[in-house]
Amino acid sequence: MSNSTIESVLQEQRVFEPSPAFSQAAQIPSMAVYQKLYDEAAADPAAFWAKLAEQELDWFEKWDTVLDWQPPFAKWFVGGKINISYNCLDRHLTTARRNKAALIWEGEPGDSRTLTYAQLHREVCQMANVLKGMGVKKGDRVGLYMPMIPEAAVAMLACARIGAAHTVVFGGFSAEALRDRLNDAEAKVVITADGGFRKDKAMGLKPAVDAALDDNAVPSVTNVLVVQRTQQEIDWTTGRDVWWHEAQPTVSADCPAEPMDSEDLLFILYTSGTTGKPKGVVHTTAGYNLYTHMTFQWTFDIKETDVYWCTADVGWITGHSYIVYGPLSNGATSLMYEGAPRPSNPGCTWDIVEKHGVNIFYTAPTAIRAFMKMGDELPKARDLSSLRLLGTVGEPINPKAWMWYREIIGGNNCPIVDTWWQTETGGFMLTPLPGATPTKPGSATKPFPGILADVVDAEGNPVGTNEGGYLVIKHPWPSMMRTVYGDDDRFRRTYWEHIPPKDGKYLYFAGDGARKDADGYFWVMGRTDDVLNVSGHRLGTMEIESALVSHPSVAEAAVVGRKDELKGEDVYAFVTLEGTYTASDELKAELKQHVVKEIGAIARPGEIQFTDALPKTRSGKIIRRFLRNLASGEEVVGDATTMEDQSVLEKLRQGN
Numbered sequence: 001m002s003n004s005t006i007e008s009v010l011q012e013q014r015v016f017e018p019s020p021a022f023s024q025a026a027q028i029p030s031m032a033v034y035q036k037l038y039d040e041a042a043a044d045p046a047a048f049w050a051k052l053a054e055q056e057l058d059w060f061e062k063w064d065t066v067l068d069w070q071p072p073f074a075k076w077f078v079g080g081k082i083n084i085s086y087n088c089l090d091r092h093l094t095t096a097r098r099n100k101a102a103l104i105w106e107g108e109p110g111d112s113r114t115l116t117y118a119q120l121h122r123e124v125c126q127m128a129n130v131l132k133g134m135g136v137k138k139g140d141r142v143g144l145y146m147p148m149i150p151e152a153a154v155a156m157l158a159c160a161r162i163g164a165a166h167t168v169v170f171g172g173f174s175a176e177a178l179r180d181r182l183n184d185a186e187a188k189v190v191i192t193a194d195g196g197f198r199k200d201k202a203m204g205l206k207p208a209v210d211a212a213l214d215d216n217a218v219p220s221v222t223n224v225l226v227v228q229r230t231q232q233e234i235d236w237t238t239g240r241d242v243w244w245h246e247a248q249p250t251v252s253a254d255c256p257a258e259p260m261d262s263e264d265l266l267f268i269l270y271t272s273g274t275t276g277k278p279k280g281v282v283h284t285t286a287g288y289n290l291y292t293h294m295t296f297q298w299t300f301d302i303k304e305t306d307v308y309w310c311t312a313d314v315g316w317i318t319g320h321s322y323i324v325y326g327p328l329s330n331g332a333t334s335l336m337y338e339g340a341p342r343p344s345n346p347g348c349t350w351d352i353v354e355k356h357g358v359n360i361f362y363t364a365p366t367a368i369r370a371f372m373k374m375g376d377e378l379p380k381a382r383d384l385s386s387l388r389l390l391g392t393v394g395e396p397i398n399p400k401a402w403m404w405y406r407e408i409i410g411g412n413n414c415p416i417v418d419t420w421w422q423t424e425t426g427g428f429m430l431t432p433l434p435g436a437t438p439t440k441p442g443s444a445t446k447p448f449p450g451i452l453a454d455v456v457d458a459e460g461n462p463v464g465t466n467e468g469g470y471l472v473i474k475h476p477w478p479s480m481m482r483t484v485y486g487d488d489d490r491f492r493r494t495y496w497e498h499i500p501p502k503d504g505k506y507l508y509f510a511g512d513g514a515r516k517d518a519d520g521y522f523w524v525m526g527r528t529d530d531v532l533n534v535s536g537h538r539l540g541t542m543e544i545e546s547a548l549v550s551h552p553s554v555a556e557a558a559v560v561g562r563k564d565e566l567k568g569e570d571v572y573a574f575v576t577l578e579g580t581y582t583a584s585d586e587l588k589a590e591l592k593q594h595v596v597k598e599i600g601a602i603a604r605p606g607e608i609q610f611t612d613a614l615p616k617t618r619s620g621k622i623i624r625r626f627l628r629n630l631a632s633g634e635e636v637v638g639d640a641t642t643m644e645d646q647s648v649l650e651k652l653r654q655g656n
């Protein structure tokens with residue numbers, strides 16, 4: 001985070017109380033009620049979660065032990081039997097929710113669909129039976145590479161129903177990235193579509209699946225289930241590929257949910273870290289179900305009649321927890337949109353709010369800044385009066401964007417919940433509860449009840465008021481990641497030993513810096529590690545560097561984030577070439593395209609700077625701090641005397 005941003009955050013003094021009308025109708029109506037819940041949970045977290053698990057979820061068998069904590073490995077509700085697909089579907093069918101909209105879907109070209117709980121249940125059972133027919137069994141893994149269509153949610157719930165773990169790979173990742181993830185998870189089946197619509201174009205998906213599986217590159221995959229969406233021409237591998245619309249009518253719509261152990265694998269979701277390949281974050285069944293259920297219910301203060309819209313993609317954790325599982329477990333109506341604001345109708349977001357009378361809208365700061373740039377006229381030309389609550393996630397939100405969101409979208413009448421969390425945490429960790437918490441623009445405010453958060457120094461000691469430090473969690477919570485898939489050691493090292501455990505006390509730290517103000521409000525300051533946040537998407541600098549170095553022309557590459565007004569951060573790459581290659585604009589373009597091929601369009605460098613040498617310490621470590629300064633056009637700060645070759649910086653400043 002740059003100094004100017006820190007200053008603006010430090011200067012931010014405004015406080016917005018929830019309106020009396022909002023509070024009176026809210027589930028958590030005051031800070032007194034929040035504090036009571038918080039204290040109760042802090043005093044005995046296991047008892048707190050057990051009570052909610054009993055009240056809020058349906059179980060096939062009750063657990064024996066609420067929490068088994070062998071740091072850093074936690075098990076929740078040990079001995080319990082449960083199924084999240086049952087909790088998201090079956091249990092609503094015997095209530096008035098049976099014919100309520102579970103999913104409202106808007107396609108980009110203007111088509112739309114509504115699936116009631118009964119209809120969604122039917123489709124999920126059918127897809128579950130198709131998967132069974134392909135030999136998918138409890139414990140197997142299924143890869144999803146999907147556009148934002150209802151079948152993406154259907155596929156997730158179908159896997160959960162039969163006890164197969166899904167691993168969703170964001171449709172913007174390349175064939176190479178998909179192949180790595182499918183191989184790591186040893187997926188048996190891939191569920192995909194011919195393509196999907198985005199920004200007025202039909203994007204292909206099946207071709208990337210074909211490329212990923214080419215030459216038997218993922219030997220575990222036996223079948224590909226293909227949903228027809230765009231009707232593009234696609235290649236077909238007979239015996240392996242199956243059309244969903246052909247298989248669906250051949251199977252029964254009856255498929256009882258498999259009773260799962262609380263700790264059975266629910267899904268793997270790959271995310272970027274500082275080192276090595278993306279890691280498979282493991283989430284299990286019961287704790288994840290409970291935590292996403294409660295955080296959705298209290299943070300969005302969900303009412304039976306609400307239409308709730310989260311603009312994320314199901315390829316990210318936000319889509320998992322807050323498009324699919326959290327909302328459906330609560331019997332809510334979750335709206336899904338296929339695309340993004342598109343050139344042919346940049347105001348389509350607000351058309352959808354108006355058309356469906358959306359009450360709760362949840363998006364990312366990068367989207368809010370893009371909306372701001374498109375101008376106030378677009379939202380002002382629509383009736384947004386149905387909105388009663390707004391949310392944000394993905395990166396620190398700058399107070400200016402927060403205020404615009406509040407005034408222009410919320411009509412000064414909607415609380416804003418700024419939710420801080422991660423793929424690893426499964427659900428919200430820091431967040432206002434909208435009927436209770438006074439909000440400050442740019443602060444994710446306070447921990448959710450049951451979450452013991454703090455800001456500490458490198459030794460794990462709490463830092464003083466308004467002092468920056470590491471944001472840590474001090475006690476396990478139900479939806480915490482259980483491990484890195486297939487790599488317990490990496491899990492321990494990455495998340496629990498960064499701050500050395502003391503006296504058997506482990507602190508969870510996953511990369512963010514923060515400070516706490518005099519009111520105990522948390523201000524997340526961004527990543528402290530080499531992870532970039534580009535438009536709310538997490539990217540490891542190492543991954544992009546490896547992609548660049550895999551091109552024959554590149555000898556060495558160093559990637560840093562450059563501050564970007566819209567995206568938050570942009571990818572900036574410093575590249576040294578192999579002797580026989582010369583720098584040119586064509587080579588720059590080729591290298592950018594190479595990164596797109598290796599990882600996906602989200603990782604495309606905004607800028608590549610060729611250089612003869614990179615600034616290094618005497619021991620050969622690249623001094624990224626200097627590169628970050630250079631990329632952002634700032635003065636290089638810090639001690640340059642440890643550098644091996646002082647002339648390197650000067651040359652870089654001059655652009656070579």
Ligand code: WTA
Nearest residue numbers: 393394395396418419420421422423524538
């Ligand atoms: C950042 C997304 C500030 C943070 C749910 C975190 C945020 C990373 C916020 C996780 C927020 C997310 N304020 N920063 N409200 N929400 N972040 O795993 O750096 O894709 O570590 O999960 O996003 O990204 P991930």
